[in-house]
Amino acid sequence: MNLFSDIRTLVIDSLNAMVADGAIPGGLDFANVTVEPPRDPLHGDMATNAAMVLAKPAGAKPRDIAEALAARLSDDPRVSSAEVAGPGFLNLRLDNAVWQSLPKAILSSGVAYGKSGMGQGRRVNVEYVSANPTGPLHVGHTRGAVFGDALASLLAYAGFDVTREYYINDGGAQVDVLARSVYLRYLEAHGQEVAFVDGTYPGDYLIPVGEALRDKVGDAYVGQPEDVWLEEVRDFATDAMMLLIRADLGMLGVEMDMFFSEKSLYGTGLIEAAIDSLKDKGLIYRGVLEPPKGKKPEDWEPREQTLFKSTEHGDDVDRPIMKSDGSWTYFAPDIAYHYDKVQRGYDLLIDVFGADHGGYVKRMKAAVSALSDGRTPLDIKLTQLVKLFKNGEPFKMSKRAGTFVTLRDVVEQVGPDVTRFHMLTRKNDAPLDFDFDKVLEQSKDNPVFYVQYANARVHSVLRKAVEAGVTVDDATLAGVDLSGMTHDSELAVARKLAEWPRLVEIAARTNEPHRVAFYLYELASDLHALYNKGNDVPELRFLQEGNTDATQAKIALARAVSVVISAGLGILGVTPVEEMR
RNA sequence: GCACCCAUAGCUCAGCUGGAUAGAGUGUCGCCCUCCGAAGGCGAAGGUCGUAGGUUCGAAUCCUACUGGGUGCGCCA
Structure with missing residues (x-):
């Protein structure tokens, strides 16, 4: 309703x-x-x-x-x-009767109150994280993971049929680098001294992978040239990295429906099929690109390449899909991957990228527009940088110095719920400050705490009511008479509850889950206000001593708030707590 | 040079497919603890919504130009 x-x-x-x-x-x-x-x-x-x-x-x-x-x-x-x-x-x-009937309706439908049919069962694919399988996830990935996951839940709540998908970039040069890095750790596991030359990954997380490889193949690859071991080590290493990444995602409670491998596009004719589809539309040609003005690379020379006429679909310049040596650029498998998504029959595609991928938005949209003849909309959401703070001081991250902060670091310190909620209290396209101390602070300026506290407060009242011998299960509360609910503070809460289904639709239409977080803060604020009003106005207290009917009526409203908070936190992937500790 | 994102109170940010007198939190100032938790509550002050035009009955929101900040720009994915 x-x-x-x-x-x-x-x-x-x-x-x-x-x-x-x-x-x-x-x-x-x-x-x-x-x-x-x-x-x-x-x-x-x-x-x-x-x-x-x-x-x-x-x-x-x-x-x-x-x-x-x-x-x-x-x-x-x-x-x-x-x-x-x-x-x-x-x-x-x-009429007051409208507001008085609302808590009862909410208690009857539970967290389903607010579910919307606006999606009409349309199929939407949300692709997020999609980090290269070369190491553990870091904070930037964390924001993308939280955002994508909440967006997917929001759309499901709004009546869409949602697929959560991860694109594994296991087909490019970076996984060869990974293989070489693991090979070094493998030699190390055999007691050799190794040096991590430029471009290899020196991270400690590859040590157990090297040891596992030694346990698996013994010394078979020691002293062997790269062409003997590269392919197998690459597969072994990417599998290990994906296990690591899945474990990281698991810490946040993120579960994908589908992992799509870039490698599966090679040698199977899928890239060729996607490019042929564009070719049939007359969008593929051989040509030479102009150098970018003002920032001309030193070694620029005009080269003839195979190009995609993305300008016909809104891009600024045409994009190369094939290098001059005849191999595919990274863009070609991306086209094939999105072609696959289009062919799987989705009504809507959403890609969640980091802000550093802003330059690919137009070309991906152009590709999908061309591949689907404009039928499948693609929305690309960019998540901005996360700035880390500790004790109010900026926290410098450096990949080179090995001081980058991983998803695991963050979740282990503040927990998945705080991480998720805090990262959703900002628009995706605004930079986010993440202060390890502030997010754990228990005060009103910490929305995580404030919302959780509202829910806990309701449950505290429920516990007290039970102690007083009052029946407060949802079924009972759904049937109580609320005609005595006439005070402005109570009606204000009911009005805010009425906005929930509308807010869900707005948030889903704009693909902006942060609106849910802000709404929950406002709802919590209204509940706290009502609670505090009880200090001055005794008839507003949830527990009306010696009056079971009145107590149940008051609690019905409070409980309706906690139902909506639970529904909202559910979308954000945050566990509602019943007690603050 | 070009493209994309951003610019709202001292600070951090919301602002609904364009709606009425632009809202929170924090900070500042003033009140409030015999209370179902004061890690709180009530109130006040604080804004030419970056600038200049345009569209409209109506613009923080849409369009154009500019200013300032971020990101990116052909054989790296």
């Missing part, structure tokens, strides 16, 4: 009735008619822009339409008043 869409339906029905009566002309488009919470709650519970949107096409004055609409809406029992305001806004107040 969704009160806002219910009332919008009422508005549309009323407008249709006005058309039937000849009050406004027929054939008007009602698509832009909205019903929203007003910015200022003093204006009412909901506001509609119907009169202003329709004034021009209807050839009438906004206020006249608004007056007529107000008269009709007032006939509905749910609407207690409808007032025209400002240039033609129509402010609605809903």
Whole structure:
């Protein structure tokens, strides 16, 4: 259920009735008619822009339409008043009975309250993390993992059929480097002194991989040339790295539905098939690119390459898909991978990249547009950098010095819930500060704590009620009489609860899970306000001594809040706690 | 040089497919502990929404130009 869409339906029905009566002309488009919470709650519970949107096409004055609409809406029992305001806004107040029935509805449906059918079961593929299988995940990957995972959950909650996918870059030169690095560790495991030359990975995490390789093949590769061992060591090493990465993701509670291997595109004709598809559309040609102006590489020479005419699909320059030596560029398997996703029949594709991949957005969109003939939309979300702080001091990361912070470091220090929630309290395209001390702080300026505390507070009240001998299970609470719920502070909480289904749709439509985190903060804030009001106004306390009916009614509202908090935290992948420690 | 992202209160940030007097937290100032937890509550002050134009009944939001910051730009993926 969704009160806002219910009332919008009422508005549309009323407008249709006005058309039937000849009050406004027929054939008007009602698509832009909205019903929203007003910015200022003093204006009412909901506001509609119907009169202003329709004034021009209807050839009438906004206020006249608004007056007529107000008269009709007032006939509905749910609407207690409808007032025209400002240039033609129509402010609605809903009958208290509407708000009083809301907690009961929430308790009946549980965390499913707020689920939306807007996705209509459409299939969406969310690709995220997709880190190279050359080492453990670091903080940057962590943000992408958290964002992608929450986005996927959000879309599922909004009625989409979601696939979570990881693209394994196991086909390029970087996995050869990995193999050589592991080979060095392998020699080391045989007691040899080795030197990590430029370009190899010196990280300690490869030591056990080298030892495992020794245990598996003995000394078979010692002293052998690269062409003897490279391929097998590469496979062995990438498998080991993917196990490591899956374990890292597991620490965050991220589980993929599908791992797609880049390597599986080579030698199977899949790249060729994707390129042929573009060729058939006349988008592949041989040509020479202009050098980038202003930043001309020193060794620039014009070369003839095989190019994809991405400019026909919105890109700035055409992109090479084949190097001058005839091998594929990295872009070619990316095209083939997205061709595969298009062919798997998704209605919508979403890629979550790090900010350093901003330059690939246009070309990937161009490729998908070309491959699907514009039928499959691709949305690319870039996650900005995470700036780490400790004791208020910036935390310098250097891959070279081996001081980069891994996902494991972060999760082990602050836990998966704090990590996830905090990383979702910022828009994906804004840089994020992550202070190891602040995120653990138990105070109001830490949203993680504040939201968790609200939920724990409700459960604390539930425990106290049980001690007092009051039945407070959800089924019982769903049936209590809430007609005594009339105080502004209580109605404010109910209004905020009514926004949840609407917020889910907005967040899902914009692919912005951070909106859920902000909403939960506001809801928690309203609950804390009501709780504290009980200090001054005894009849607002959740526990009404000696009055079981009143206590149950108060607790029904509080419990509805905790249900919505649980639903929201569920989307963010955060465990709701019932007790603060 | 070009492309993309960003610019909102002293600070960190929200701001709903364009809506009314732009909101939180923090910091500053003033009040409030006999209470179902004061790690809290109530209130005040604090803004030419980077600048200049444009579209519109209406712009923080859309368009154009500029300023400032970040990221990236053909045989690395």
